[in-house]
Amino acid sequence: MESKVYSAEESGGPKGFTDRELDIMSVLWREGSGTVVEVRGALGEEVGYTTVLKMLQILEEKGAVGHEREGRAYRYYPLVESVRAGGRALSRIVNKIFHGSAERLLATLVEDREFTAEEIARMRAILDRAKRRRDAE
Amino acid sequence: MESKVYSAEESGGPKGFTDRELDIMSVLWREGSGTVVEVRGALGEEVGYTTVLKMLQILEEKGAVGHEREGRAYRYYPLVESVRAGGRALSRIVNKIFHGSAERLLATLVEDREFTAEEIARMRAILDRAKRRRDAE
DNA sequence: GAATGTCAACGACAATCTTCGTACGAAGCC
């Protein structure tokens, strides 16, 4: 058997993803894994097969994904969690664009989108939970 | 007199900023404006003068900044608002990383940082305001 | 076993980004 997941070492710098890279990571996060054909399909087949393959190879070199053999093809898996990537991206935005103010980020977020009453309630619940956690210390 | 602000046309695609570009935009947003020397100073002088100048010229070509003459030097101004850039960056993250769920984004945000009671209160106020605005329609 | 189809690997290519070195012009100084 040979279900080992090959991957490049996740060395020093976990930089952000470019647009195309993010497209591909988004598919892998959503679906859990994917072959080249599957990822390309999820992207609407607007890019060539070899392009998707190349991007996956680049992402693998960066340590963002790994692969294992599945029949004749490779199945790729994300190696960085979406939440961690999201956290880094958010940090960057808060610091560089909103000058460290998460409030301003939230204000922009709620201004740009329409939320249902339920969504707002759940977001409040998230804050309340954070507050209780904070107060408990 | 010649206080006109020269700028490239802000044509179609206002894409995101790369890391270095964001560094520079961040300075301009925070300070309001800056000469090459000032921006470079704010960046800790870790990059060469001509590098900063070049980046500003590229940003100008993209329509992100404009400049006017000040003595012998140029003073650069941001032409895109930080809030708009932030909104675009947030959209990208919500869609590609959090699969469209602003709640999950918020959850990640509050998990990654420590907030004071006041901050949490103000963030709740932001949500309450959004809710009232929503209910009023 | 020859043709066809599937799939990864390799390498090429253009487009950025990021970094500067060098050149060039204008202002001030001696």
Place this chain on the structure above:
DNA sequence: GGCTTCGTACGAAGATTGTCGTTGACATTC
């Protein structure tokens, strides 16, 4: 006038991204 200094403009070099075409290895099918 000539020198130095301050500042921009130009262009080049290396790295990375993103796009494929082509090739070659295996399987499948006739």
